[in-house]
Amino acid sequence: MQALLIAVALSSRSASPSCICMAQRLSIIVVEKDRDRAMLIVDGLRDAGDFDVMVIAEETGLARRIAQRNPDLVLIDAGNPSRDVLEELALATGPTERPVAMFVDQSDGSLTKAAIEAGMSAYVVDGLRADRIKPILDAAIARFHMLQKMRIELAETRRALEERKAIDRAKGILMRARGMSEEDAYALLRKTAMDQGRKLADVASALVLAADLLK
């Protein structure tokens, strides 16, 4: 399940409502290993407004890096196991003071709904104004939707290619080993798959694996 986490941070300036001044640029950290994905998100955020955006690609010492930077928001793909590290950051300022709240706890129903539909959960600092966060969340949701779609398409294409390749290799093996024509080899694979109630690609892969073992 791919989703997005937005954590807001924990800096003393944003946790204390008296220090929030509209003039200050919000600083945002994007945690993302893949450079192209990161850039897509950063571009989306740039379109949404004037923010101070930084990308962290390295998972080592993630908590320390984020704490040093003291951002207002952290964006991370929730498919990233390092999300749990951010949870700890959210507690670091003292869990009973509760400077962060889960986004779904907020009163803005439509934004919450959009976030959940995007598979997104979020944290927002108490006192950080919703109107400052909304454009960022909107932009981030849009970009993550786009990324999710691209990822699914890429995975489907890759799988189709791999299946095609396995079937071709299996046909080749049968043609060489049993002196069959390409059509007969394909028909044999298909019949075997049907008889065994398995997918053609699975039968082909099994044959390729077995042939490799016998080499």
Added chain:
Amino acid sequence: MSVTLRLGYVPLLDAAPLIIAEALGFAEEEGLSLDLHTAPSWAALRDMLVVDQVDAAQMLAPVPVAMALGLGRGPVRFEALCVLNLNGNVIGISNALATTMAQAGYEFDFSDARAAGSALLAAAPVLRIGVPYAFSMHHELLHYWLRASGAAAAQLDIRTVPPPRMAEALQAGEIDLFCVGEPWGSVAVENGSGTLLLPTSALWARAPEKVLATRVGWAEAEPALAGPLLRAVWRAGRWLARSENHIIAAELLTAQSRIGVSAELIERALTGRIVTAPNGREHLTPQLIEFFEGAAGFPWRSQAAWIGASLARRHGLDVVEAAGAAADVFRSDLYRLHLRPAGAILPGASEKLEGALAQATAVPAERGELILPADRFFDARIFDPTAPVR
């Protein structure tokens, strides 16, 4: 006609009761079809349960308790319907630290927590420690053990490291010690990153580890789903506890990438034959993980109270109040209601002194007797849920 239930889990050995309930048809026998979803992190799994993407989830036992105490805010609270397993975690140290301890004469026995604690603190004045999550038995038990072994709070730097990164963090010198659920400890040994020091069962012989969690009120609103689910998970636990099933269990758990490691690594913890060092030393630890024996699945209110008291001490809350609020999170009442028809042996009480049994002891059950195994803490302290030490 079967009803579909959506369950979430993090790919770890202790997700086994859920995976087995589905794979071997225990759920089907109860008229349930289980739709299993894996989560990449505990935060993600918690959110899946919060927003109703799953009906129930494997959860670190302290997570629902922390929610009840108001730690880590959320709009929804969880409760525990049963305990999925006791223990199943191991403590590992860096090879450098292992060498220092060995040079000081420490003999790695993988069982004596008192000796291991002293040797560890003598070898390292400050310990950087990796645990999977801020609210976890890993964190609570390590804290309990090392403080009782004489460490000052300032000597312990406990931080979150995702389990798949634990071995890497040890090797990179980011941490000196970790506590993690199997198979990730064995993974660290296998790739030469570390040495295993203790199983958590050496700290508390009957420590609740994962629970089956739902949103508060779900089980009462859906008794026709909660009952069959609890019974299917209970039967899966009973199957998992039989030694003759361990090899096939390891295969089933690792098939279809359910848990992404080799069956051989999973087998080590299941059979209790743990390889603790890269040189192949093996220690037989039968109680490394427990899914069934001694009413392991029963959610004792006193277990939750222990967790609540421990969290309260670390986070500056009132200990007595926290222990009381925590106890209500473990729904022993619902467990009785739904497991009675399955013929489970249910204890007569729902609270007990934790850590009081030095050996297996017969206690009154609802019908007949129940044998409770030894449940000692390493320092022989006894936790009284009605009078927790502040």
